[in-house]
Amino acid sequence: MSQLQLESVRIAYGATEVVRDLSLSLERGHIGCLLGPSGCGKTTILRAIAGFERLTGGRIAIRGETVSTPQQHRAPEQRRVGMVFQDFALFPHLSVADNVSFGLRSGSRAERRARADDMLAVVGLSEHADKYPHQLSGGQQQRVALARALAPDPELLLLDEPFSSLDVELRTRLAVELRDILKARGITAILVTHDQQEAFAIADEIGVMKAGEMLQWDSAYNLYHRPASRFVADFVGQGVFLPGTLRGDHEVELELGVLRSEFPFECKDGCPHCAGNTRVDVLLRPDDVVHDDAAPLRAEVMGKSFRGAEFLYTLRLASGQRVLSLVPSHHNHAIGEFIGIRLDADHVVAFRHPEAAARAA
Numbered sequence: 001m002s003q004l005q006l007e008s009v010r011i012a013y014g015a016t017e018v019v020r021d022l023s024l025s026l027e028r029g030h031i032g033c034l035l036g037p038s039g040c041g042k043t044t045i046l047r048a049i050a051g052f053e054r055l056t057g058g059r060i061a062i063r064g065e066t067v068s069t070p071q072q073h074r075a076p077e078q079r080r081v082g083m084v085f086q087d088f089a090l091f092p093h094l095s096v097a098d099n100v101s102f103g104l105r106s107g108s109r110a111e112r113r114a115r116a117d118d119m120l121a122v123v124g125l126s127e128h129a130d131k132y133p134h135q136l137s138g139g140q141q142q143r144v145a146l147a148r149a150l151a152p153d154p155e156l157l158l159l160d161e162p163f164s165s166l167d168v169e170l171r172t173r174l175a176v177e178l179r180d181i182l183k184a185r186g187i188t189a190i191l192v193t194h195d196q197q198e199a200f201a202i203a204d205e206i207g208v209m210k211a212g213e214m215l216q217w218d219s220a221y222n223l224y225h226r227p228a229s230r231f232v233a234d235f236v237g238q239g240v241f242l243p244g245t246l247r248g249d250h251e252v253e254l255e256l257g258v259l260r261s262e263f264p265f266e267c268k269d270g271c272p273h274c275a276g277n278t279r280v281d282v283l284l285r286p287d288d289v290v291h292d293d294a295a296p297l298r299a300e301v302m303g304k305s306f307r308g309a310e311f312l313y314t315l316r317l318a319s320g321q322r323v324l325s326l327v328p329s330h331h332n333h334a335i336g337e338f339i340g341i342r343l344d345a346d347h348v349v350a351f352r353h354p355e356a357a358a359r360a361a
């Protein structure tokens with residue numbers, strides 16, 4: 001049984017529908033993440049799961065129990081859903097421990113304090129229990145907010161851009177810490193973020209949304225290597241589309257040579273069985289283009305960005321087409337230099353070329 005299930009959910013603000021026919025399901029102990037451009041409806045979905053927005057269609061169930069349909073709406077306080085929002089606003093006049101125990105309704109004062117202490121231990125802030133929020137760093141305050149949300153032992157934790165006010169380094173560290181805490185306690189959570197690296201670091205399943213619709217709900221690996229649409233391919237990770245011509249189920253001819261795929265092509269956009277000679281755009285990720293001094297194919301270095309262990313090179317092919325290549329950083333080539341490259345992709349994702357698709361329609 002899923003811990004959280006959304007079935008064909010629709011949500012409107014007045015006459016404007018902002019979430020359309022959206023479905024997802026999250027197993028107990030799994031962490032899901034919603035990614036998508038600003039305004040695509042991510043926060044609205046979290047608010048609907050928490051019970052702050054009503055549905056105009058579909059159903060939301062938590063642990064198999066229906067909590068929202070257009071006709072039925074369980075109040076937020078009866079859903080056992082914890083929340084951590086971007087502006088997590090701790091109470092400035094309450095100590096850290098009192099902030100954490102604030103939402104606990106049952107138990108004596110001593111029991112609530114003990115629970116707060118337990119939660120502060122979980123987030124590694126035991127020694128700060130009697131301080132006030134202004135005496136903590138931004139990252140520590142964010143961990144207090146997490147402890148506060150965990151204290152009532154929620155069925156489900158919702159996090160809306162919890163780290164967006166923090167600097168990048170701290171954000172990445174907290175993302176990993178958050179995953180460890182949630183996994184250790186078997187907590188099911190759903191997180192909204194703009195930051196793909198954060199999503200990759202935390203989530204078991206990631207949903208890519210566009211204009212109120214869920215385009216793909218999948219593992220990070222599949223979103224990156226098996227995107228179901230051009231939008232997802234573009235939105236997740238880096239890469240370029242290179243024009244090519246299909247020469248069969250396993251071969252595509254590109255400017256870089258003939259690319260053979262171990263598996264039949266996953267030619268997307270309504271084109272399951274492309275005939276030979278169909279024009280396609282092949283998705284090439286930076287790790288599909290390998291630098292090899294011995295390769296006869298040469299490309300000109302147009303740009304480079306140092307990433308520590310690797311350079312991300314932007315390379316120009318003879319046609320002017322650009323590709324990206326991730327290269328170990330001891331291969332330090334100058335802009336304007338020509339370097340050898342070859343393709344190394346074990347499965348290939350091709351999208352029908354827009355003109356070919358238009359002709360077939």
Ligand SMILES: Nc1ncnc2c1ncn2[C@@H]1O[C@H](COP(=O)(O)OP(=O)(O)OP(=O)(O)O)[C@@H](O)[C@H]1O
Nearest residue numbers: 013014018036037038039040041042043044045194
């Ligand atoms: N209370 C509201 N009344 C009317 N429209 C709203 C309301 N809240 C959000 N919207 C609209 O609904 C759409 C979805 O908003 P939402 O905040 O869910 O998007 P989001 O994906 O979380 O965006 P962001 O990434 O910028 O936070 C947007 O077009 C927004 O303008």
